[in-house]
Amino acid sequence: MSLATDAADKPTLYKRIRADIEKRILTGEWPPGHRIPFEHELVARYGCSRMTVNKALSELAQADLIERRRRAGSFVRRPQHQSAVLKIADIRAEIIALGRTYGYELIGHKLRAATAADRERLGVKKAGKVIAISCRHSADNVPFAVEDRLIDLSSVPDAATADFSREPPGSWLLHHVPWTEAEHTISAIVADDRTAAALDIAIGAPCLVIDRYTWRSARTITAVRLLYPGDSHRLVARFKGG
Amino acid sequence: MSLATDAADKPTLYKRIRADIEKRILTGEWPPGHRIPFEHELVARYGCSRMTVNKALSELAQADLIERRRRAGSFVRRPQHQSAVLKIADIRAEIIALGRTYGYELIGHKLRAATAADRERLGVKKAGKVIAISCRHSADNVPFAVEDRLIDLSSVPDAATADFSREPPGSWLLHHVPWTEAEHTISAIVADDRTAAALDIAIGAPCLVIDRYTWRSARTITAVRLLYPGDSHRLVARFKGG
DNA sequence: TACGATTATATGTCTAGACATATAAGTCAA
DNA sequence: TTGACTTATATGTCTAGACATATAATCGTA
Structure with missing residues (x-):
C-alpha cells in the first residue's frame, strides 16, 4: 500500500527515488547493513540517467541514512546511536x-x-x-x-x-x-x-x-x-x- | 572529517566552492539577507560548468545556510534562531x-x-x-x-x-x-x-x-x-x- | 493609479556521456 | 598462510548542453 503518493504535488524523479528508498529503510524492509541497489540497477529500474540516481543517493548519504562505499555499494546505516542533537548555543x-x-x-x-x-x-x-x-x-x-x-x-x-x-x-x-x-x-x-x-x-x-x-x-x-x-x-x- | 580546513586532502572543486561561500557567511562578510553571486557568475569565476556550482549551492541550501529563490537568486539565511534540535526518535x-x-x-x-x-x-x-x-x-x-x-x-x-x-x-x-x-x-x-x-x-x-x-x-x-x-x-x- | 498580462531570468531538474579514485577480490609468489 | 601486486567495479566528480518552472520586472490597459 502506497501511502506517500501525495499526488497533489508531482515530485521530481530524483525525489521519488529518494523517497522510495527512504521508505524502505524507515519501514525496516531494508534493515541496517542492507546493501541497496547499485546505481546502475536503479538507473535500469527507473529508466533515468546515473546523475539522477546519484543525486538521490547523495542526499540520503548527506542525511546519514545510507553510507556509500566505493567499489562496495551503498548500505543502510544503523540509526544514529542516539536521538538527540543540540546545536551549540550562546x-x-x-x-x-x-x-x-x-x-x-x-x-x-x-x-x-x-x-x-x-x-x-x-x-x-x-x-x-x-x-x-x-x-x-x-x-x-x-x-x-x-x-x-x-x-x-x-x-x-x-x-x-x-x-x-x-x-x-x-x-x-x-x-x-x-x-x-x-x-x-x-x-x-x-x-x-x-x-x-x-x-x-x-x-x-x-x-x-x-x-x-x-x-x-x-x-x-x-x-x-x-x-x-x-x-x-x-x-x-x-x-x-x- | 572536518570539511572546511582539511588542507591535507585536495578538495574537489564543488567542495571548494561550497567552503568558500560558507566561510564568507560564517565570518559575517556576507550577512543574512545578502545575495550571493548567481550561478552563472560563479561559473565564470571558477571556470566550471553550472552543475558543479549547482551542487555546491544545493548542499548549502540543504544545510539551511542559504535560501534559493527562483528568478531572484540565493540569499544568506538568518542563523537558525533556536537552540535545540532533537531528532525524532523511536x-x-x-x-x-x-x-x-x-x-x-x-x-x-x-x-x-x-x-x-x-x-x-x-x-x-x-x-x-x-x-x-x-x-x-x-x-x-x-x-x-x-x-x-x-x-x-x-x-x-x-x-x-x-x-x-x-x-x-x-x-x-x-x-x-x-x-x-x-x-x-x-x-x-x-x-x-x-x-x-x-x-x-x-x-x-x-x-x-x-x-x-x-x-x-x-x-x-x-x-x-x-x-x-x-x-x-x-x-x-x-x-x-x- | 491600480491591476492584469507578458516577458525575462535564475533556479530546478535531467541527460549521456567522461575520467578519476578507492577498494574488494582475485592472482601469484615467498 | 601471508604479503604484494593486479584487476574489476562502484562510487565521486565533472561537462556542455537541454527544457521546465516559478516569479520579479515590465508593459499595457482600464
Whole structure:
C-alpha cells in the first residue's frame, strides 16, 4: 500500500527515488547493513540517467541514512546511536534573540592547577592549568541559567587573559576558539540549596541540566554544566522531516 | 572529517566552492539577507560548468545556510534562531540499538471525541475524534520512559484500527505516517505519585520531559509527552561543528 | 493609479556521456 | 598462510548542453 503518493504535488524523479528508498529503510524492509541497489540497477529500474540516481543517493548519504562505499555499494546505516542533537548555543545570543534583556553576573573565577576531579571532568590525563568559572545568566532580570565551567588552558591559553567579568565565557569561547566536536548530555535534577538560591527557586524544585563538552580535534576545550529552572525554561526545537 | 580546513586532502572543486561561500557567511562578510553571486557568475569565476556550482549551492541550501529563490537568486539565511534540535526518535528502535531488551506495556487506550483540552493540546480548532494512549517502555525490564500521547484521528484515520497493545504508537506512526515538521520542548519536572509509580522512582524525584508535536503540512498528527527518570536516563548527542 | 498580462531570468531538474579514485577480490609468489 | 601486486567495479566528480518552472520586472490597459 502506497501511502506517500501525495499526488497533489508531482515530485521530481530524483525525489521519488529518494523517497522510495527512504521508505524502505524507515519501514525496516531494508534493515541496517542492507546493501541497496547499485546505481546502475536503479538507473535500469527507473529508466533515468546515473546523475539522477546519484543525486538521490547523495542526499540520503548527506542525511546519514545510507553510507556509500566505493567499489562496495551503498548500505543502510544503523540509526544514529542516539536521538538527540543540540546545536551549540550562546546563551547571551539566545536571550537577545528572544527580545529580552540579557543580564550577566560572574560568581566565581579561579585559575588553578588541574585537580584530579578537573582532569576527570575534562577527560584529560596530563596535569595542567585550568580556569573554573561560575556565573549566572538572566533574562529581564529573572535568573535564566547558572553556568559552571571548566576551561583547559593548555588548549586555550588566551583564556587566561580574557576578561570574564563582563563577557560570558561561552560567548568569548564561541568567538575565539573554533570547535570541531561537541557532546551534550541532557538530564534532570532537583535543586540543592545552592542551586535554588542562584536560580531563585525552591529547594527540591526540578532543574534541567545540560552538560556540554567541546573539543577541537581530540583536544578538550571546555566542559560546562548549565542549570535551568525546569518548570520555566524550555528548549524548543522545530524542524523539518520527511 | 572536518570539511572546511582539511588542507591535507585536495578538495574537489564543488567542495571548494561550497567552503568558500560558507566561510564568507560564517565570518559575517556576507550577512543574512545578502545575495550571493548567481550561478552563472560563479561559473565564470571558477571556470566550471553550472552543475558543479549547482551542487555546491544545493548542499548549502540543504544545510539551511542559504535560501534559493527562483528568478531572484540565493540569499544568506538568518542563523537558525533556536537552540535545540532533537531528532525524532523511536524509543523501541533506540533501546534495541543500545543492545538492550525492549519491553512495552499499554496502560490506557481510549478513542473519544476531542475535549477542549485535547483540542488545545493538539492546537486544532475543530472538534473531532482523538485517540489517547498511555504506555510504558522498558529496557532490560527496567522502566525507561512513560508515554502519554494524543493522536488526531482526522489526520490519521488508520490509527483507529491499529493494534497498540503490542506495537508502540510511536513506532506505528513512524512507519505509517510521513511527517513534515516536528517541535520538541524539553523541560524538567518532579515526579508526582502516578509518575513515580510508573517509573519506579521516588515521589519528588527529577524527571526529564520531552513534549513533541508532529505535523504533516500544517495538520497536527500527534502530541506526545515522554517522561524519563531524570537521574538515570540521558539524552546524549555528539556532533561536529565548524 | 491600480491591476492584469507578458516577458525575462535564475533556479530546478535531467541527460549521456567522461575520467578519476578507492577498494574488494582475485592472482601469484615467498 | 601471508604479503604484494593486479584487476574489476562502484562510487565521486565533472561537462556542455537541454527544457521546465516559478516569479520579479515590465508593459499595457482600464
